[in-house]
Amino acid sequence: MTNSLQINQKVIVARQDLQKLLDVLAQQEYQLISPTIKEAAIVYDEVSKVEDLPIGWTDKQDGGTYRLEQRDDKAVFGYSVGPHSWKKYLFPPRVRLWSAQRQGQDIQVTPETPESTKRALIGVRACELSAIAIQDKVFIDGEAVEPHYQASRDNVFIIAVNCAQAGGTCFCVSMQTGPKATQGFDLALTEVLEPESHYFVVEVGTEAGAKVLSQVSHTAATNEEQVTADEIIAQTAQSMGRQLDTAGIKELLYENLEHPQWDDVASRCLTCGNCTLVCPTCFCSTVEDVTDLTGDHAERWREWDSCFTIDFSYLRGGSVRNSVKSRYRQWMTHKLASWIDQFGTSGCVGCGRCITWCPVAIDITQEVKAIKEGS
Structure with missing residues (x-):
C-alpha cells in the first residue's frame, strides 16, 4: 500500500477489498447509496455491503423494453443505467419548503431546514456525472441558489464507475459524456474481470477521495493494468446502442x-x-x-x-x-x-x-x- 495518494493517480484495489471501501465511508457516517435489485430492476437505494449490489446481473434494454438477465460471471457493475437517476437524492421528488402555524391573530412561517445527510453515491456513470453537472448549473451556479439542492450536493461523496458495456439505448458517445468519467468524482473505478483475477483500476479525483482510498488496501497500477482499463472503456465506446447526430x-x-x-x-x-x-x-x-x-x-x-x-x-x-x-x-x-x-x-x-x-x-x-x- 502506498503512503500518499495524488489526484489523477491510478491504483489497483482487489475485488475482495471493495467491502473495505464501503466500510471506510460508513465509518465516516456516509449513507451508502448504490445500485441494487428491487422489483425486477436495478435501482438506487441504501446498501450496507457489497453483496447488496447486483453482482452477476446485467440488463437488456431497447425501446420500451427492460429486462434483467444473469451474467456468466461475477461482475459487480456489469449493467448500464436503470429507471432511477441520482437526481432523486439531489433534487428529491417532494420537498416541504415551509410550514405556517396560526397563533391567535398571528401567523408564524417557518422555512424548512435543508436536509444535510451525508451520502456516498456508489456506481455513478459518466453520463450521470454530466447530468449532475448540468443540474449544478441550474440550481447553484447562478445568482439564485436552490438551498435544498446545494445542501444535498455539498454532502455527497461520489464513486464513479467507467462503463464496461453499453446499454441497448445508450448514446453517451454522441453527447460526449461517456463512457469514461472525466470530472465530478472523488474516485472512479474501472472493473477488470479476467479468468485469473478480478480487480478495479481506481483513479483519484479529489483530496477527499485520496483520504478515503488511503485506508483501503491498494497497489500502484502498472502500465499494463492501465492499458487494460482503457481498452475496456474504448470497447464500450464502440458498442453504443444508439447514435445521435448533434451537428447543427x-x-x-x-x-x-x-x-x-x-x-x-x-x-x-x-x-x-x-x-x-x-x-x-x-x-x-x-x-x-x-x-x-x-x-x-x-x-x-x-x-x-x-x-x-x-x-x-x-x-x-x-x-x-x-x-x-x-x-x-x-x-x-x-x-x-x-x-x-x-x-x-x-x-x-x-x-x-x-x-x-x-x-x-x-x-x-x-x-x-x-x-x-x-x-
Whole structure:
C-alpha cells in the first residue's frame, strides 16, 4: 500500500477489498447509496455491503423494453443505467419548503431546514456525472441558489464507475459524456474481470477521495493494468446502442418547428411524462399548498412536474401548450436546443432512459434523424 495518494493517480484495489471501501465511508457516517435489485430492476437505494449490489446481473434494454438477465460471471457493475437517476437524492421528488402555524391573530412561517445527510453515491456513470453537472448549473451556479439542492450536493461523496458495456439505448458517445468519467468524482473505478483475477483500476479525483482510498488496501497500477482499463472503456465506446447526430442540432430544431414529424410523434406519444421522470437532467417542478382541517396549519411542498402535463403551462385562460404535438416539441426542443442557449450545454447526456422507459418506444435519436432527413 502506498503512503500518499495524488489526484489523477491510478491504483489497483482487489475485488475482495471493495467491502473495505464501503466500510471506510460508513465509518465516516456516509449513507451508502448504490445500485441494487428491487422489483425486477436495478435501482438506487441504501446498501450496507457489497453483496447488496447486483453482482452477476446485467440488463437488456431497447425501446420500451427492460429486462434483467444473469451474467456468466461475477461482475459487480456489469449493467448500464436503470429507471432511477441520482437526481432523486439531489433534487428529491417532494420537498416541504415551509410550514405556517396560526397563533391567535398571528401567523408564524417557518422555512424548512435543508436536509444535510451525508451520502456516498456508489456506481455513478459518466453520463450521470454530466447530468449532475448540468443540474449544478441550474440550481447553484447562478445568482439564485436552490438551498435544498446545494445542501444535498455539498454532502455527497461520489464513486464513479467507467462503463464496461453499453446499454441497448445508450448514446453517451454522441453527447460526449461517456463512457469514461472525466470530472465530478472523488474516485472512479474501472472493473477488470479476467479468468485469473478480478480487480478495479481506481483513479483519484479529489483530496477527499485520496483520504478515503488511503485506508483501503491498494497497489500502484502498472502500465499494463492501465492499458487494460482503457481498452475496456474504448470497447464500450464502440458498442453504443444508439447514435445521435448533434451537428447543427440547435438550428435544425429551431428551423423546423412545424415539421410534419411533430404530428407523427404526437400520434404515438401518451404524454405520460415517463421520459421526464427518468431523465437525470429534467428539473421541472410545481408547488402545492396544503392546510389541515382547522385552517390553523399550512404547508408548501415542491414536487416534480413535467412539461407533458397540460396544467404545467397553464396561465389564466388556459394552457399555453394544449396539444400533444406542442408538448413533445417543447420537451425535445428544450432538451436539445434551447437548453444550450440557457445553460451553455445540451440538456441530454445520452443515457437512453427516455427511450427504454417510453411505453410506446419513442426514440429521441430517431425523431431527430427523421426531422433532419425530411428538412
